[in-house]
Amino acid sequence: MWPLLFSLTNAMALAAWVVLAFLPRKPLALSAVLYLGVALLCLIYAVCFALFVSGSVDPGALPGAGEPGFGSIAAVRALFMSDGGVVIGWTHYLAFDLFTGLWIARDADAKGFGRVVQVPFLAATFIAGPVGLLSWLLVREPAARAMARRKA
Numbered sequence: 001m002w003p004l005l006f007s008l009t010n011a012m013a014l015a016a017w018v019v020l021a022f023l024p025r026k027p028l029a030l031s032a033v034l035y036l037g038v039a040l041l042c043l044i045y046a047v048c049f050a051l052f053v054s055g056s057v058d059p060g061a062l063p064g065a066g067e068p069g070f071g072s073i074a075a076v077r078a079l080f081m082s083d084g085g086v087v088i089g090w091t092h093y094l095a096f097d098l099f100t101g102l103w104i105a106r107d108a109d110a111k112g113f114g115r116v117v118q119v120p121f122l123a124a125t126f127i128a129g130p131v132g133l134l135s136w137l138l139v140r141e142p143a144a145r146a147m148a149r150r151k152a
Contacts, residue, residue: 001057001081002058002084002086002087003083005044005048005087005091006083006086006087006090009041009044009087009091009094010094012037012040012094013037013041013043013094013097013098015037015121016032016033016036016037016038016098016136017051017098017101017126019032019033020033020098020101020102020105020122021105021115021118021122021123024108025105025106030051030092030102030106033098033102034102037098037102038095038098038099038102041091041094041095041098042095044091045088045091045092045095048084048088048091048127049088052077052084052085052088057084058083058084058085059084070123093129096129097125097126097129099131100125100129100132100133101122101126101132102144104118104121104122104125104132104133104136105118105122107140108121108136108140111143111144111147112143113140113143121135121136121139
């Protein structure tokens with residue numbers, strides 16, 4: 001089950017990233033990324049997380065590893081020492097990185113940045129989420145300030 005779910009969530013996320021980076025940003029395309037990409041990944045995450053932490057599937061705690069949880073490195077490590085924990089954690093990353101990419105794309109469009117400028121930030125967010133977001137935040141700041149001055 002977990003390998004199939006891993007492949008499915010990766011394919012869903014990749015398809016949404018392709019739409020976001022390369023297709024025209026029409027309302028239908030952006031809605032598809034948000035609801036068929038981000039929201040569906042969030043739903044998969046929520047269901048799997050609930051089943052996982054309840055112990056219904058792949059509880060993730062190895063003998064002697066302590067209770068699964070988020071209170072220590074050992075507890076988090078125990079969660080990720082099972083296929084279920086890895087797939088659930090990965091789905092979390094996929095959902096949040098895609099949502100961040102969607103925000104970057106919409107923000108960049110609103111500030112007049114062309115797609116050629118946006119794609120490297122989207123790619124960085126796809127590959128290393130926080131690096132892409134930080135890079136975008138640094139680049140967008142002067143444009144955001146300039147827009148605010150024009151409106152004032």
